[in-house]
Amino acid sequence: MESTAAHSERVPLLLSLLQLMALVWLVLNTWLAWTQIGPVGLSEPTDGSWMALSAFILLFLGVVCPLFLSGSRGALSSGFFVLALLIVAGVAALFIAPTERTMGIIQRIFYVHLPSAAAGGVALLTSVFANIAYLTRRSAKWDWLGVSAAEVGVVCFTCMLVTGPIWAHPVWGFWWDWDPKLTSTFVLWVMYLVLLFLRTLIEDPQRRAIASAVFGIFAFLDLPIVYMSNRWWRGQHPSPVLAGGPNSGLAPMMKYVLFTCMAAFIGLVIILIRQRYRLEAARHDVEEMKIEAQLKAADREAR
Amino acid sequence: MKNLGSVLAAYIAVWVIFFGYYLTVGLRLSRLAGEIKRLKNSQSEN
Numbered sequence: 001m002e003s004t005a006a007h008s009e010r011v012p013l014l015l016s017l018l019q020l021m022a023l024v025w026l027v028l029n030t031w032l033a034w035t036q037i038g039p040v041g042l043s044e045p046t047d048g049s050w051m052a053l054s055a056f057i058l059l060f061l062g063v064v065c066p067l068f069l070s071g072s073r074g075a076l077s078s079g080f081f082v083l084a085l086l087i088v089a090g091v092a093a094l095f096i097a098p099t100e101r102t103m104g105i106i107q108r109i110f111y112v113h114l115p116s117a118a119a120g121g122v123a124l125l126t127s128v129f130a131n132i133a134y135l136t137r138r139s140a141k142w143d144w145l146g147v148s149a150a151e152v153g154v155v156c157f158t159c160m161l162v163t164g165p166i167w168a169h170p171v172w173g174f175w176w177d178w179d180p181k182l183t184s185t186f187v188l189w190v191m192y193l194v195l196l197f198l199r200t201l202i203e204d205p206q207r208r209a210i211a212s213a214v215f216g217i218f219a220f221l222d223l224p225i226v227y228m229s230n231r232w233w234r235g236q237h238p239s240p241v242l243a244g245g246p247n248s249g250l251a252p253m254m255k256y257v258l259f260t261c262m263a264a265f266i267g268l269v270i271i272l273i274r275q276r277y278r279l280e281a282a283r284h285d286v287e288e289m290k291i292e293a294q295l296k297a298a299d300r301e302a303r
Numbered sequence: 304m305k306n307l308g309s310v311l312a313a314y315i316a317v318w319v320i321f322f323g324y325y326l327t328v329g330l331r332l333s334r335l336a337g338e339i340k341r342l343k344n345s346q347s348e349n
Contacts, residue, residue, distance in 0.1 A: 094314070
């Protein structure tokens with residue numbers, strides 16, 4: 001018993017230590033980037049994989065680990081870590097990232113535009129995973145996760161669809177173009193809005209969950225099309241800067257700032273999905289309590 | 304600083320959308336917590 005108690009005390013301590021290490025790593029790298037020495041692992045020939053790995057280890061240690069292992073205290077510390085990440089990412093995007101030569105400072109919208117899409121992609125992947133899990137396991141918890149992640153995904157893609165035209169207008173001379181990338185993204189956003197609306201039309205929880213899971217899987221099929229659209233077809237939208245072939249790429253410092261922003265946005269999405277999931281669970285509790293109260297009232301009337 | 308207004312507009316829009324959403328979820332959650340409390344009270348009265 002004593003060893004179990006000592007273990008349960010040590011785990012949060014270890015997690016706090018890991019989180020502190022992640023925070024030190026983040027602050028150190030930001031300071032090195034600020035002083036133009038360059039973050040750890042950043043050099044001219046780097047392919048960015050080290051920076052991506054560093055950003056996602058940071059995300060895992062600072063946000064995911066405390067969230068799943070140490071209850072509400074962990075959730076609070078994850079929240080603060082995400083806030084720190086967001087502040088660092090904002091400073092890096094606005095002041096540390098080099099100014100792009102052709103577009104000028106308007107290109108800095110890139111550091112919120114692409115991370116919104118990446119975070120939205122993570123949310124929709126979580127949603128489709130939960131949809132499949134619901135159809136195979138039929139546990140209500142998967143339905144709650146599916147709808148929570150879908151709603152957060154819609155929020156992310158709203159950010160992407162708002163920032164895109166603000167960036168496009170001064171560069172292209174117009175706000176919107178029905179090119180493959182923009183059209184497929186808009187279709188994806190509309191389909192997930194339809195999914196959320198569909199749920200409000202079905203009263204029975206089981207039927208609602210099944211319809212939502214099936215429609216969620218169908219809607220998700222558009223996500224790979226969104227990702228591949230500017231690789232498959234030429235359009236107004238620029239070619240991909242990451243994994244886009246030999247002619248694509250970013251300056252190392254831009255890549256560092258981009259990955260920091262992506263880690264911050266994905267961290268925020270994890271926090272939002274968790275919060276939205278709690279809402280769905282509370283909704284379920286209210287429905288159960290109302291049914292219980294109705295049954296008790298009917299029972300009293302019958303007596 | 305050409306286009307600074309557009310950059311700031313994009314950043315503010317993202318913060319407003321994300322934190323507005325976070326606030327609406329928080330509000331909905333506190334409303335449900337109030338309802339759970341009310342239902343528990345009425346159950347204990349019965």
